[in-house]
Amino acid sequence: MTSDEFDDRRSGANDPSGRPGGVSQDDEISLWPLFRTIWAYRHIIVVSISGISSVFLLWALSAYAFQPVERQAGLEFRFTFDGADAGVYPNGLIFSPSEIIGPSVLTEVFEANELERYATYESFKSKLFVLEENMQLELLDLEFQAKLGEPGVSPVDRAALEGEYLTRREASRIAQYGLVYSSSSTASDFIPDTLLNKVLNDILAAWADQAVTRKGALTYGGNVFSKNLLLEEFTDEDDYILRVDILRGKTNRLLGSLAQLAELPGANVIRVGESQISLPELQAKLEDLKLYRLEPLASYIVENGLTRDADGLESYIGNRLFQLELDHREAEGRAKILEDSLSGYLSDRARETGPDGMPSGSPLDGVSTTVLQPLGDSFLDRLLAIADETEDVQFRQDLTNRIIEAGQEIITVERERGYYARVGELMQSRSGSLGRGMSTEVEARFETLYAAVAQRIEESDAIHAGLAAQNLSPRTGLFTITSPFSVAARRLVTARTLAPTGLFVLMVSIMMVPLVCLGYHYFRREVLVTRFEGLQ
Numbered sequence: 001m002t003s004d005e006f007d008d009r010r011s012g013a014n015d016p017s018g019r020p021g022g023v024s025q026d027d028e029i030s031l032w033p034l035f036r037t038i039w040a041y042r043h044i045i046v047v048s049i050s051g052i053s054s055v056f057l058l059w060a061l062s063a064y065a066f067q068p069v070e071r072q073a074g075l076e077f078r079f080t081f082d083g084a085d086a087g088v089y090p091n092g093l094i095f096s097p098s099e100i101i102g103p104s105v106l107t108e109v110f111e112a113n114e115l116e117r118y119a120t121y122e123s124f125k126s127k128l129f130v131l132e133e134n135m136q137l138e139l140l141d142l143e144f145q146a147k148l149g150e151p152g153v154s155p156v157d158r159a160a161l162e163g164e165y166l167t168r169r170e171a172s173r174i175a176q177y178g179l180v181y182s183s184s185s186t187a188s189d190f191i192p193d194t195l196l197n198k199v200l201n202d203i204l205a206a207w208a209d210q211a212v213t214r215k216g217a218l219t220y221g222g223n224v225f226s227k228n229l230l231l232e233e234f235t236d237e238d239d240y241i242l243r244v245d246i247l248r249g250k251t252n253r254l255l256g257s258l259a260q261l262a263e264l265p266g267a268n269v270i271r272v273g274e275s276q277i278s279l280p281e282l283q284a285k286l287e288d289l290k291l292y293r294l295e296p297l298a299s300y301i302v303e304n305g306l307t308r309d310a311d312g313l314e315s316y317i318g319n320r321l322f323q324l325e326l327d328h329r330e331a332e333g334r335a336k337i338l339e340d341s342l343s344g345y346l347s348d349r350a351r352e353t354g355p356d357g358m359p360s361g362s363p364l365d366g367v368s369t370t371v372l373q374p375l376g377d378s379f380l381d382r383l384l385a386i387a388d389e390t391e392d393v394q395f396r397q398d399l400t401n402r403i404i405e406a407g408q409e410i411i412t413v414e415r416e417r418g419y420y421a422r423v424g425e426l427m428q429s430r431s432g433s434l435g436r437g438m439s440t441e442v443e444a445r446f447e448t449l450y451a452a453v454a455q456r457i458e459e460s461d462a463i464h465a466g467l468a469a470q471n472l473s474p475r476t477g478l479f480t481i482t483s484p485f486s487v488a489a490r491r492l493v494t495a496r497t498l499a500p501t502g503l504f505v506l507m508v509s510i511m512m513v514p515l516v517c518l519g520y521h522y523f524r525r526e527v528l529v530t531r532f533e534g535l536q
Contacts (some may be wrong), residue, residue: 087326346396
């Protein structure tokens, strides 16, 4: 350091303003000494900032290059069976997308592909998940929020928009799904892409197969009978009237099953078998079999006293009449309870309903036709009111249907009571025991009826299977692939995450390095001044 420079620094140190010439701080505040000092250290500042930037760049490159990469392999698909958006299979059983990665499905796929070579079952299972996406619903919500937020929307227009929203939302409920396998590229349980593609497809295929074979997803529910309904029910020791009555009871069950089948779409037009029999024809044949052959055979047996145990037969008829009396009382009691429940519910709703037809105390009560409620509250409240009205209608309809069913049950029980009462009357006027020839005739007639009922059961099964094939399997299966297998590498550290950090480091360096240089400069100057004064 030159003597002139030292003198300047000394005079600056003695002057509060830091300026040479002894200018007072009260007269002027100058930043010139700071800029002059920074300029003197410019090479050090540039080298320091460049060094810090280089160190950060090297760290960023190493972090990016050596970080574990998350590999996500996916297969996009959607469900194609009716009821998927409502969470039910076509046969009415509850459905959930999580069933696709259920234990039974994954175990089958894991063993079939011998994945134990790559990973344990628990590790394989923990890396699978199902994603659901429905961009249409999200866009629909945004669209109607914007429409309802426009100024000047009248209550009538608002109601029309809300109705349109509900309709379009119902039509946009089909969601897109993705079956995803997420793993690390550096993990020891790495599965090759080719095999992983096969595994994901196998998972969907195994789920569909189990849904069809184990849950009957593509078959209708309800009571479906086979020939097992008739097997090992009759012995030679059974009384004839008992054997006929058992066969009559099974015929009634089969008729009930056909009545359920008749409610399915296309049930009355489908034809099956070599004879091309239809469901109405099958019902008519069974009813004729019951009315004109089974019941007359029972009367024939009783009138002619063809029984091994007359007292036991009389006790059996009495027991059936007693059981039917209990069933009749139960059906009447159930109908009465349902009717009272519906009447009480309607009375309560009438008291809760205001003069405008809306529930009193609802969010829309007292809303002026010229004053609009805030967008969010009004829209949500209206949706809740509509949902409440829908639930009310469904509840009343359900109660009404149950009342009708109870009434039909009463009619059926009364008919059965009439049948057994008639059999009881015939028993009182029966003749003596029959000869062997008449017994043989009854056996032959019973065997013919048995075979006829067995044939009707086969035809019933054929109609059920035909309806399921026609209504539930018109498509390629339970699902369809909407996007091919793909693999994406996901990194936690990316250029997008590193850029803000690098900019922050650079800004801090630009501020801190000059400050450090200034601090070093003035500290060094103070030390030199102190030493010089000590020498004097």
